[in-house]
Amino acid sequence: MTTRATVDENPAAPTPAAPRARRGPYRRLPVEQRREQLIAVALELFSRHAPEEVSLDDVAAAAEASRPLVYRYFPGGKQQLYEAALKSAASELISRFVEPSEGSPTERLAHALDRYLSFVHEHAAGYGALLRGGSAVETHRTTAMVDEVRRAAFRSIVQHLEVADPGPRLGLLVRSWIAVVEATALTSLDEGDVGDVESLRDWLVDQFVAMFAVTALHDAQSAAVLRRLLAHYDGVGPGAKLIEGLGGLLLSEM
Amino acid sequence: MTTRATVDENPAAPTPAAPRARRGPYRRLPVEQRREQLIAVALELFSRHAPEEVSLDDVAAAAEASRPLVYRYFPGGKQQLYEAALKSAASELISRFVEPSEGSPTERLAHALDRYLSFVHEHAAGYGALLRGGSAVETHRTTAMVDEVRRAAFRSIVQHLEVADPGPRLGLLVRSWIAVVEATALTSLDEGDVGDVESLRDWLVDQFVAMFAVTALHDAQSAAVLRRLLAHYDGVGPGAKLIEGLGGLLLSEM
Numbered sequence: 001m002t003t004r005a006t007v008d009e010n011p012a013a014p015t016p017a018a019p020r021a022r023r024g025p026y027r028r029l030p031v032e033q034r035r036e037q038l039i040a041v042a043l044e045l046f047s048r049h050a051p052e053e054v055s056l057d058d059v060a061a062a063a064e065a066s067r068p069l070v071y072r073y074f075p076g077g078k079q080q081l082y083e084a085a086l087k088s089a090a091s092e093l094i095s096r097f098v099e100p101s102e103g104s105p106t107e108r109l110a111h112a113l114d115r116y117l118s119f120v121h122e123h124a125a126g127y128g129a130l131l132r133g134g135s136a137v138e139t140h141r142t143t144a145m146v147d148e149v150r151r152a153a154f155r156s157i158v159q160h161l162e163v164a165d166p167g168p169r170l171g172l173l174v175r176s177w178i179a180v181v182e183a184t185a186l187t188s189l190d191e192g193d194v195g196d197v198e199s200l201r202d203w204l205v206d207q208f209v210a211m212f213a214v215t216a217l218h219d220a221q222s223a224a225v226l227r228r229l230l231a232h233y234d235g236v237g238p239g240a241k242l243i244e245g246l247g248g249l250l251l252s253e254m
Numbered sequence: 255m256t257t258r259a260t261v262d263e264n265p266a267a268p269t270p271a272a273p274r275a276r277r278g279p280y281r282r283l284p285v286e287q288r289r290e291q292l293i294a295v296a297l298e299l300f301s302r303h304a305p306e307e308v309s310l311d312d313v314a315a316a317a318e319a320s321r322p323l324v325y326r327y328f329p330g331g332k333q334q335l336y337e338a339a340l341k342s343a344a345s346e347l348i349s350r351f352v353e354p355s356e357g358s359p360t361e362r363l364a365h366a367l368d369r370y371l372s373f374v375h376e377h378a379a380g381y382g383a384l385l386r387g388g389s390a391v392e393t394h395r396t397t398a399m400v401d402e403v404r405r406a407a408f409r410s411i412v413q414h415l416e417v418a419d420p421g422p423r424l425g426l427l428v429r430s431w432i433a434v435v436e437a438t439a440l441t442s443l444d445e446g447d448v449g450d451v452e453s454l455r456d457w458l459v460d461q462f463v464a465m466f467a468v469t470a471l472h473d474a475q476s477a478a479v480l481r482r483l484l485a486h487y488d489g490v491g492p493g494a495k496l497i498e499g500l501g502g503l504l505l506s507e508m
């Protein structure tokens with residue numbers, strides 16, 4: 001448990017639910033710290049197991065807390081704790097989209113993808129449940145969380161493309177590519193043999209370049225944005241080979 | 255109601271729930287026909303309204319049947335009827351993937367996309383609910399239906415590519431493109447201004463070509479399949495301009 005180092009030992013803490021000799025001393029924590037610890041412990045458990053396999057007792061045991069204590073913090077029980085864990089996961093995922101405006105757009109995309117795909121593998125079951133909608137879960141609230149992650153990814157990409165007002169087709173391109181990233185992440189969880197993080201990242205960067213090029217053939221705004229990006233392109237970094245190869249096609253059509 | 259023409263008038267049918275003068279005579283139908291009619295009526299309603307906006311009374315009224323009769327066929331009530339309607343929609347969607355092995359692969363893809371995108375617009379709310387997971391719905395059964403539609407699309411594409419045993423990367427390509435089709439369909443429902451069926455179809459065919467080309471740069475099996483397809487390519491039909499433009503890149507790399 002990664003949170004364990006932050007927990008204060010307190011042998012005098014009350015042990016209301018079980019004899020001290022069997023379960024060991026509970027630990028006393030400040031309210032906010034305890035709340036965060038329970039969420040972190042739940043996220044850890046939900047990351048490794050499907051929601052229906054995790055009980056409140058598992059969370060209490062892993063947090064070295066009593067079941068009544070967990071209920072004091074989360075009166076809604078497992079559902080509330082699950083949603084809090086997913087919300088914390090969504091926030092962390094969104095934080096991984098933050099990327100400084102340095103280097104080429106494909107380099108920035110590669111950095112963000114490295115962090116995104118690492119998150120997927122760190123929180124495999126939780127990511128799968130978040131995107132697929134766990135059966136134990138009231139759907140519309142988790143759907144809203146997934147949508148918020150997608151919107152954050154969308155905003156981040158549009159910002160790095162330096163587009164103030166993306167039109168319908170440019171928006172469709174970005175949404176579609178985010179769907180490709182999600183499909184890739186889920187496929188790599190389901191079937192371990194699709195490739196390591198680096199090779200999936202390179203494939204996804206190339207897909208972005210190719211999908212952008214196709215959209216530029218269909219849409220004036222996308223063509224203008226791509227032309228501007230290519231004018232500043234230094235010919236190195238991820239996607240370079242593909243961009244070079246596509247260059248003739250793009251310049252002749254645009 | 256498209257099913258109305260198949261309904262037999264029967265003024266002697268019992269009217270247990272409401273006075274005949276107000277609601278008109280109920281109609282008597284053979285069991286299987288009645289079941290199909292109720293599903294068709296429900297699908298029609300769920301296609302135009304979110305699940306939570308449709309009541310069993312609405313279904314009964316639209317079917318010119320009584321509420322108890324609807325319950326006799328669907329003892330599980332609205333949930334069961336909703337699932338039956340979704341199942342019927344999923345079957346129809348899958349039937350639209352069937353395409354003869356004639357013409358170029360991009361022509362076949364374009365035909366299937368025309369039918370798919372028409373379905374999306376005919377059943378807008380139902381398609382959205384199916385893919386997003388309606389809040390009134392037990393998720394895992396509808397998720398299974400969506401997965402079955404995706405698997406059918408996957409099998410159909412792989413069959414037309416004449417690939418007996420798709421490797422992980424070719425499989426990832428097909429899954430990712432299906433995700434692009436779904437994202438495009440949902441975006442076109444949410445935001446009417448992304449384009450008509452024809453322009454979305456052409457964009458999606460081009461995306462398939464470009465995504466396939468990128469995958470061929472990363473994967474030997476995909477490259478071999480693409481090389482075989484290009485060898486028989488007649489240079490006309492959807493995607494032709496892009497395929498011509500990509501030709502140099504593909505042939506130099508493969």
